Amino acid sequence: MKPLRSSFHLSPNILPFDLALLPPTAYLVGGMVRDALLNRKRDYLDLDFALPNLVIETAKKIANKYHAGFVVLDDKRNIARVVFKQGTVDFAQQEGDSIEKDLSRRDFTINAIAYNFHKQKLIDPFHGLKDLQIKTMRMISVKNLQDDPLRLLRVYRQAAQLNFTIETQTRQTIVELSSLINQIAAERVQSEFNYLLGNEGGSNWFIQIEQDGLLKPWFSGTNNNNLQLLQGVDHSVKLLQNRLTKEDFNDFFSLRGEDTVYSSSLLQRARLTCLVSNDAKIAKEELINLKYSNQDIKAVLKVLSNLPSLEKDKQNISLREIYFLFLELGNIFPIFALVALGKNINNDLILKLISHYLDPQDKLAHPIPLITGHDLINYLKIKPSPQLGQLLTEVSIAQIEGKIENKAEALEFARDYLVNLNSI
Known part of the structure; x- marks a missing residue:
């Protein structure tokens, strides 16, 4: 990175409005200044301005001029937003009687830098430029x-x-x-955790969060085993990158277009599974407390409940067991596989199961039923009942075991199975 200088110039061309509409006392603050200094490009414009007065009036004037969206976010604190196609611009009341006073109330030095477009001047009272240069997060005050x-x-x-x-x-x-940390709304904590779950180096940061005492209030049973499993899941990603073709790797993680593996909800849920308690009841409480969705909770709990089926010392597993495993997991199988690999549970078997899963024609992972419940009802002259579901399951297992290959054979198998069942 090039040396950062206080003579830094940010072009007004980045603004989605004419600079003349911006009061001379307005300062660009926050992440946009920091990212511009770091030469970090944003796909979506997100500007924040601090003004000593005329906040709502300025925002409304700009919105009217460009027929942009306008909303008052906080009437008491004088915060308004103007929405353009290419991004949003927030205008907020400057806190204190100077921009320096406003910046003194911010979180970290790298976020306490302001820029005035009219004067082409940076305001950096807490040496945020230096911390950007040495890549350091430093608080402004306790x-x-x-x-x-x-x-x-x-x-x-x-x-x-x-x-x-x-x-x-x-x-x-x-x-x-x-x-x-207990004073923070659970939804906001979840949001911060989710970012790290989707960050390439997120696992290492969770280790630091745990060491600093901020993880226990939300994941009470977290210990070294959980943190090692987090790293194990990351290693399993690298293992699959080496073992699978690029196409299969993308299919496994449901990646599309510019997606990266770390943006995959499957990997994020696998990492989340590492953090919760091994006790399903406690894990459910932890996820509910953090306001995770029912879909997230079901996925994590399904993985936890099925992991014991592939214990490390289990040498043989039947087609029947594998069938039920795929049936139970469905499209969350990749989450299960990542955690199982992370635990080093029967890796050879897991890799074989992944091969089954990645083949859309595979009868074990993606069976196509030879018959339906209506077929059985009509052929066997029976009524809908739990027994009907049992028959369909046994027919499916016979199919994957190669005992039957077509509808006629499936119906005959079901008939014989029912006769034997009733004779017991």
Whole structure:
């Protein structure tokens, strides 16, 4: 990265409106300034301005001029948003009687840099430029972290996002304030965790979060085994990258277009499974407390409940057992496979199961029924009942075992099976 200089110039051409509409006292603040200094490009424009006065009026004037969307986000605090096709622009009341005072209330030095387009001038009272240069997250003050405990978690997300480290005193303060994590709304905690679950280096950051005491309040049983499993899942991703073709790898993780493996919800859920308790009841409570969706909870619990079926010392597994495993897991099988590989549970078997799963014509992983329940009802003259489901299951197993190959054979098999069942 090139040396950062206070003479930095940010072109007004990035603005989705004419600079003349922006008051001379307005300052660009927040992530856009930081990212511009780091030469980080954004696909979506997200600008934040701090103004000493005329906040709502300025936003409305710009919105009217360009027929853009306009909404007052906070009437009491004077915050308004203008929505353009290419991004959003937020206007907020400057806190304090100067921009320096406003910046003093922010979280970390790298986020406390402002830029004035009219003067082409950077305001950097807390040496954020230097910390950007040395890739360091440094707090502005203890009080700022106390006032908004979410910042205790946000530091890990931003460090992961930027590939920065956390300054020693800042990290020590986070440890000392870790009990404040209980004051944060669960939805906001989940959001921070989810970012790390989808970040390439996220597992290492969860290890640091646990060491700093911010994980226990949400995942009470987390220990070294959980953290080792997180890293094990990451290793299983690399294993599959080496073992599978690019097409199969993308299919396994349901990747499309510009997706990366770390944006895959399958990998994120596999990592989440590593963090929860092995006790399904406790795991469910942990996920409910963090406001995870029913879909997320069901996926994690299914994986946990099926892992014991492939114990490390289990040498042989029948086609029947594999059939039920695929039937139970369905499209969350990749999550199960990643966690099983991460646990080093019968890796050869897991890799074989993955091969079955990746073949859409595979009768074991993706069986196509030879008959339906209506076929059995009509052929056997029976009524709908739990027994009907049992018959269909046995027919499917006979099919994957190669005992039957067509509808006629399936019906005959069902008839014979029913006769034997009734004779018991």
